[in-house]
Each structure stands twice: as structure tokens, then as C-alpha cells.
Amino acid sequence: MRFDTVIIGAGPAGLSTAIQLARYNYSVLVFDGGDGRASWVPKFHNYLGFPQGVSGKDILRLGREQAQKYGAEIVKSQVVKIEHPGEEEFLITTSSAEYQSRRLVLATGIQDIQPEIVNRYDFAGRSIFYCLDCNSYEFSGQKAVVFGHNERAIFNALGLLDFTHQIYIATNGVELEGYEKHKKTLEEYSIDVITEPIERLHGQKGVKGKLEEIEFQNGEKRPTEIALSTYGYNINNQLVEKLNLETNHSGHIKVGKFMDTNIKNIYAVGDIVDTSQMLVLAVSEGIKAAIAIHRSLQSQRKSTVEE
Numbered sequence: 001m002r003f004d005t006v007i008i009g010a011g012p013a014g015l016s017t018a019i020q021l022a023r024y025n026y027s028v029l030v031f032d033g034g035d036g037r038a039s040w041v042p043k044f045h046n047y048l049g050f051p052q053g054v055s056g057k058d059i060l061r062l063g064r065e066q067a068q069k070y071g072a073e074i075v076k077s078q079v080v081k082i083e084h085p086g087e088e089e090f091l092i093t094t095s096s097a098e099y100q101s102r103r104l105v106l107a108t109g110i111q112d113i114q115p116e117i118v119n120r121y122d123f124a125g126r127s128i129f130y131c132l133d134c135n136s137y138e139f140s141g142q143k144a145v146v147f148g149h150n151e152r153a154i155f156n157a158l159g160l161l162d163f164t165h166q167i168y169i170a171t172n173g174v175e176l177e178g179y180e181k182h183k184k185t186l187e188e189y190s191i192d193v194i195t196e197p198i199e200r201l202h203g204q205k206g207v208k209g210k211l212e213e214i215e216f217q218n219g220e221k222r223p224t225e226i227a228l229s230t231y232g233y234n235i236n237n238q239l240v241e242k243l244n245l246e247t248n249h250s251g252h253i254k255v256g257k258f259m260d261t262n263i264k265n266i267y268a269v270g271d272i273v274d275t276s277q278m279l280v281l282a283v284s285e286g287i288k289a290a291i292a293i294h295r296s297l298q299s300q301r302k303s304t305v306e307e
Contacts, residue, residue, distance in 0.1 A: 009107030013270030016286025126209030
């Protein structure tokens, strides 16, 4: 089957691209590889029009419905290979089928690296957060821990001081990189550093996922209500390594003003691009990519008519 545009990834950025392109009356196929990062978020609190917040699962469900309403097709399948035999030709292969497209949008996102704690998933996304810009407000007045063992943990702990002064860093059995360099500042703001390995997390499991206490292997228990994990993430860019796309030092795909890559007719949106990891930015990037794709396809249509 041949489409005007194939989008790999059905998170907020990919779905936003699909909605706008479908409204331009282009044929659009979206590959949904399963629950992505947004599906972990119990509430997005800074998205316009949702004063009570909106869950990641609801945003994704509504986004899929909206894209399909305008004619976009969504396939729940993993892409196993991408080929680019010609400027206007992309071959996208899954385990069961092959598709052709004139434009390609990469929206494969990232995967957060979880702290190595046995019961972390009881609290992930509800009391354990991964993005300082996105969730710093939730730390207001809370007893907070920052998980991590490099300078990123220190900088994030200092960044939380605008919201709470009850902060400590837990390295989970590893020495804290940069500690001597920042020791005076950490002491000034009473930010303790605990290097003891973590035994487990305690609190209300299930839907609430409310953290209450952290137990260390030496028996110490520390009252803790909220956590920020600073272990970083893995970029889901394995499929695109053979496309010769330019990336930055961290592996994010480099893009221009309208989300275009160094390879003509390939675009990238969302967390696979090096921008702040916020829902509103992912959605806006999808719109920008759709506008650029529309202009490129429209200009071809006009040139054909003129000939």
C-alpha cells in the first residue's frame, strides 16, 4: 500500500502530525508500537484547556480517535526496516507487510532509564518523575529525593529548591560524581547525599502509587513523598541508523525550523528531537512538520499542473 506520509510512532507528536496532514486530505499511515512514555503520565497539568489535568492515556486515546476521524490509518505494529531507494520513495517493512510512502516522519521517542530498585514500577509515573521542567510543581512543599549519581542529580536537586527545601540525593550504592566540587553548595542548602544502596520503596501501591518512605540496605528509613529520577533515557533511534541522519552528541536527530532533517523528505518530531520534553512542544512540532510536508507536496502538485 502507498501513502503520502508514513509516521512511525503514535505518541502526541506523531498523532499531532497525522491529524493535521489528514485534515489536508493526504493519505496518512501511523505505526503504533505500543505504550510510549506519555502513557505513563497520570496527569498532564500544563496543557491548555484541561484545568484539572488530563492523563497521558486519555490524550493518546483522544488523539487516535481524532486522527482516524479525518481519515488517518493507525496500525498497531512494529516497524522492522526502513529503506529509502529514492528521494520520493520510502519502503517501510513490518513483520507481516510492506508499505510505501512519499514522506517519512520519525516520532519514535525515548525510553526513560529506571532506577535499579526492585519495586520501582509501583510508583513510576505517579510518585517517581523523570522531567524537571514538566513536573517541578508537583514537588512543592514535598519531601523529595533525587535518584542519580552524576552531576545531573546535583543540578536537578538545586533546581528543585524553588519548590521545596526538603531534598536529598540517593545514589543507590554509587559515589556521587562531582560531590567535592559542589559540596559547599549542597551543604548550604541542607541537601544530604545518601550513598547506601536502596532496599525498597514503601507507600500506597496501585493506581495511587503514592510514595511514603525509602528503606536503605543498612536499615535506615527516610520519609519521602516524591522522587525525581535523573538516570536519563535511551533514544529509540535504532531503525534510523542506516538512513544517515545527522544527530547531535546525545543521539537526538538534528532538525530545522520545520522539523526537517538533513535527508530530504524525512522529518523528526517529539522526544527523538533535542527539545524540552513537554507535551505541548511535542504537539506543536507535529503541526510544524505537517505544514512543511503539506507545502512540499503542494508545490509538487502545482508544478505538475503548470507543466
